[in-house]
Amino acid sequence: MESKNVLVVGSGISGVASALELANAGVSVYLIEKEAVIGGHSASFCCKATDICSKCSACVVSDKVKEAVIHPQITLLTNSTIKGLGGELGNFHVEIIQQPRYVDEERCIACGLCTEVCPTDPKAIYPPFAEATPFSYILDEGLCLRFKGERCDLCRGSCPTKAIEFELKSKERELNVGAIIVATGFDVFDAREKGSLGYGRYPNVLTGLDLEQIFTREGYLRLPTNGKEPRNIAFIQCVGSRDEGHGYCSQVCCKYAMKLAGLIKYQNPDTQVTIFYIDLQTTGKGFAQFYENYKESIRFVRGVPVEILQTLSGELEVRFEDISQGKVCRDTFDLVVLSVGISPGKNSWDLARILGINLADDGFFDVRDPLGSNETNIDGVFVAGTCQGPKDIPDSIAHGIAAASKAMQVLAESAIQRRGNQGRH
Numbered sequence: 060m061e062s063k064n065v066l067v068v069g070s071g072i073s074g075v076a077s078a079l080e081l082a083n084a085g086v087s088v089y090l091i092e093k094e095a096v097i098g099g100h101s102a103s104f105c106c107k108a109t110d111i112c113s114k115c116s117a118c119v120v121s122d123k124v125k126e127a128v129i130h131p132q133i134t135l136l137t138n139s140t141i142k143g144l145g146g147e148l149g150n151f152h153v154e155i156i157q158q159p160r161y162v163d164e165e166r167c168i169a170c171g172l173c174t175e176v177c178p179t180d181p182k183a184i185y186p187p188f189a190e191a192t193p194f195s196y197i198l199d200e201g202l203c204l205r206f207k208g209e210r211c212d213l214c215r216g217s218c219p220t221k222a223i224e225f226e227l228k229s230k231e232r233e234l235n236v237g238a239i240i241v242a243t244g245f246d247v248f249d250a251r252e253k254g255s256l257g258y259g260r261y262p263n264v265l266t267g268l269d270l271e272q273i274f275t276r277e278g279y280l281r282l283p284t285n286g287k288e289p290r291n292i293a294f295i296q297c298v299g300s301r302d303e304g305h306g307y308c309s310q311v312c313c314k315y316a317m318k319l320a321g322l323i324k325y326q327n328p329d330t331q332v333t334i335f336y337i338d339l340q341t342t343g344k345g346f347a348q349f350y351e352n353y354k355e356s357i358r359f360v361r362g363v364p365v366e367i368l369q370t371l372s373g374e375l376e377v378r379f380e381d382i383s384q385g386k387v388c389r390d391t392f393d394l395v396v397l398s399v400g401i402s403p404g405k406n407s408w409d410l411a412r413i414l415g416i417n418l419a420d421d422g423f424f425d426v427r428d429p430l431g432s433n434e435t436n437i438d439g440v441f442v443a444g445t446c447q448g449p450k451d452i453p454d455s456i457a458h459g460i461a462a463a464s465k466a467m468q469v470l471a472e473s474a475i476q477r478r479g480n481q482g483r484h
């Protein structure tokens with residue numbers, strides 16, 4: 060039977076934008092998310108405003124996520140992934156598998172007693188990030204002693220609202236939908252792959268994602284080693300972009316690095332900030348002006364460092380080729396931030412296989428029109444956001460809205476065609 064419902068896979072900002080566009084037009088939407096919380100990467104990003112808004116768009120995400128959660132036309136399924144697909148445009152049958160949360164989100168009052176008594180290190184039960192939706196504690200099966208066959212029951216025993224249930228099993232269900240929007244996003248480049256930059260080995264080497272989350276959690280930046288304010292910080296651009304394995308620009312790293320650098324300078328104008336870059340991507344509304352405002356107070360060095368060493372005193376020695384001066388130099392910093400880029404999602408291959416959609420050579424989902432449409436090679440299956448290629452938050456929202464409009468248009472056309480065919484028989 061023909062269905063007008065739409066399934067959106069992935070609840071990052073592009074999936075949420077698609078879901079809201081459809082729901083506001085009266086379409087019933089299933090929004091499925093593989094994680095326990097919704098909003099994707101950008102839900103944990105910090106506001107980068109100084110005395111003026113830096114237009115980083117982080118606040119837009121939390122507003123839209125809250126709107127989606129309470130929208131009557133949107134059915135949200137967390138901890139859920141697609142297992143199989145049958146049917147066609149207008150009448151897809153999608154098999155969904157939903158893993159148990161183990162912590163009932165209605166009953167969890169986020170008191171933290173479960174984390175306190177959990178004996179594992181790191182803790183197997185913990186709160187999500189500050190702005191997470193739903194804000195219910197998360198139990199990690201991979202860390203929990205109970206799931207390793209031990210008899211531990213400490214968290215359940217400590218819970219005042221009896222929110223913890225170990226016995227829950229995964230559930231399978233079938234959804235009947237007319238169209239599918241894939242909005243499964245990206246993976247942050249794993250900086251450990253660039254071993255010579257010391258991430259994971261030197262505690263004062265962080266990534267841009269770490270900084271986003273530190274500012275969200277703490278509101279300010281301190282050195283991981285001694286809790287003191289950093290005095291001399293380097294940002295290294297294009298870590299996991301524009302290299303042998305990633306022949307593309309991630310589109311977002313120059314912007315977020317400069318905005319984070321601006322926030323650091325705003326909080327403490329005496330902090331020295333250096334940005335090492337190949338070439339700065341300053342497109343985007345107001346961004347060229349942003350660069351103009353900071354080009355005197357931030358040191359910009361054209362040249363990407365290839366190696367970082369930690370000295371005996373704990374400082375980080377950065378070796379780089381200064382392209383504009385044509386010489387190899389070294390400089391020391393107390394904190395280095397690697398501006399990690401956008402990589403294709405590791406599970407994209409599996410999803411491509413289940414849905415029958417194509418991946419492009421760069422590992423992102425392919426579209427029919429190389430100039431950036433939402434249509435895949437399968438009628439009725441669309442892509443939205445960074446699963447199709449690097450984008451910032453505003454572009455992901457625009458792509459999500461475009462996918463929703465296309466899905467509604469195609470569903471309407473297919474319904475007219477079916478009615479026409481029935482009339483002829």
Ligand SMILES: Cc1cc2nc3c(=O)[nH]c(=O)nc-3n(C[C@H](O)[C@H](O)[C@H](O)COP(=O)(O)OP(=O)(O)OC[C@H]3O[C@@H](n4cnc5c(N)ncnc54)[C@H](O)[C@@H]3O)c2cc1C
Pocket residue numbers: 068069070071072073074091092093094097098099100101104115116117139140141242243244245246247267268271311315399400401404406410443444445446450451452453455
């Ligand atoms: C370090 C860093 C900082 C950034 N800072 C900024 C900034 O300040 N401003 C800005 O505009 N942009 C910024 N960006 C870019 C921003 O993160 C992206 O534009 C945005 O997150 C894209 O949203 P998305 O929905 O496409 O993907 P994602 O945010 O990756 O969301 C995808 C969602 O899909 C889910 N999912 C994946 N696979 C499945 C599956 N099989 N089934 C169900 N669910 C699935 C994921 O769990 C996730 O929730 C930054 C990027 C990085 C790496």
